[in-house]
Amino acid sequence: MVTFLFRRLLNLLPTFLLATVLVFSIIQLAPGDFLTPAKLNPGISEQQLRNLAEQFGLNKPVWQQYFQWLWNLLHGNLGLSFSYTQPVLDVAWPRVVNSFKLVLVNLVLFYAISIPLGVYGAVRQYSFGDRISGVVFYFLLGFPSFFLALLTIFGILKFRQATGLNVPMIGMTSDGYDSLGLLGKFWDTLKHLLIPGLVAAVGGVAGFTRVLRGQMLEHLRSDFVRTARSKGVPEFWVIYRHTFRNAIIPFVAGIGGLLPGLIGGAGFVEVVFSYPGITPMLLDAIGAQDFYLVAAFSILPMVLLFLGNAISDILLAVADPRIRFN
């Protein structure tokens, strides 16, 4: 298993390197230089500038600069953020973690909605509920996530005005967060994550549900299901243990590739809900030409891709016992 994961990691390495080349060359092509905005910043001294120029080899040819940047990257040194005058990693990492939390909640809600719907749609095909959920989520497919977020905020504000209930939605924490206990903190963050996570999740439900329903239907007609039924397996187990487990295999394999898309999709929601995730800061960084920060935000989520691929491989082995790793 470990050797298998290691081999997968080696497989992803060229992709990672090529991605760094792509990001680096885009930033190189962009107008201005890593240090252009820094030179205008009175908070950064001449000495610091010279140090930075030397550290990142800005007076060397481009390909050497790339390798130096990559070398620094591999040592965890992502440069200095000029707008925050702090090491990039210190500024960027909390944001990456925040975004990851949102994506996690998004993913959990997404599966919590779409799996039961897909199974229900297959088991009770053409029933009233199947049709209604089909129509509703097909309709939601047409909503851009940021527009759905705007509508949700509008609805919540109206709801607040009408009932006076304080529904948490903006930001990640409420006032007085620091005084809460560990469990309180967790609950507070989760409360703030629920609505953005839900908004980011519902848009894609229709696509997943439809395919899962199709897969389920296909497997429900197969011989092993008939065998299971005839030997007296309870219907619940027939559906969840025999059929569902087969139906989700293609999806489990795809989880790893899903993550980059999810982070992007959650980005719009982050902006609308002013959630302290990657995207709002990335937009600021682009505006301020804070290129080291921009580069970091493009590279760091790749770590998630590694993680996602590893997780999906492990899950695949759990869901499909036919897969052996040696």
Added chain:
Amino acid sequence: MTALPTPIQPAPPRTTARAQSQLQVAWGQFCRNRLASTGGVFIILLYVLAIFAPFVAPDGLSNYSTTSITRYHAPTPLHFRDPKTGAWGLYVEKFAQTMNPTTFLQEFRPTGEKCPVRWFLPGDTYRILGIAGNLHLFGTGNPNCKIFLWGAEGLGRDLFTRTIYASQISLTIGVLSVLISTLIGMVMGSLAAYFRGWVDNVINRFIEVISAIPYLFLLILLRSLFPQGANPILVLFLLLCILAFISWGDLARTIRSQLLSVREQDYVTAANALGSSQGRIMFRHMLPSMTSYLIVTLSLAIPGTILLESGLSFLGIGAVEPYVSWGTLLNQTQDGGIASITDRPWMLIPGFFIVFTVMCYQLLGDGLRDAFDPRKRQ
């Protein structure tokens, strides 16, 4: 014994129906699908509306008065009958900003002056498909008493006018960028399938890299290649290319895998044996086998790209002034804090245009997919 000659059966009457081509069959299927053809009709209507936007809109795209402030003007109600005289006729009331003496806030109040709505009246000059004109479908003709059918935005410009104009950008960018990305995808996919070896490897790696970076970040990154204050037309063109650049991967992969199987077909071998050139085999024999697949993916990719374009414009890295898209218009809902959204809900209207367009395209795409799928024929 003579065998009875079997009576010759008269040949079955020749049916007049001629063999239908695949496209004809698909078209027939599509027309029978009520939902899909409705979607198609609405899309055509939307495009007609976009072309004639300057005529339908009562005002110019960027017109606003510097003397009478109409910032976030609420929608003006249309009256059909004068309550005092009882006379019939469409009119709007003139609104003016007055200070509320108790709250000291500026408020829009009707002044009591009535402006009758007139049809086909001259106004702002424009060009439709190169033809100059100044006729507008409706308006009051009085610049101080405009019809704000859907209210006004932050600078006091008519939101209805801007939404209609925005459809020109929103409806074009998505379609054009899908066309470009399809072209790239086709060329890359067929190159990979035909030459295999290192070409295939390089193209596949490139696709992997593009899909490994979250698409939103890649879009933002690519946009940062160009200065913030670039020429607005150039920005639109850029948007087109950037959207095309990030989305050709999936198509190229599918085309590659399909063509790899087509490559082994007899007719390709035959063409090869007859001495056709590589280009001819690729574009004359292999690619046409994917026509139906291409039509379907094209129509299903357009709604996604329209969504993406609106998202980028919403983030402020899409269309820039003086051009507007529906996303740009929605961007303004966030001005002055998101909580102010309940004070001016009409700012959300452009979003429903996005939803409507995307829905229509989806219905169209699904209808086309079913029409080309032999298993779903009715």
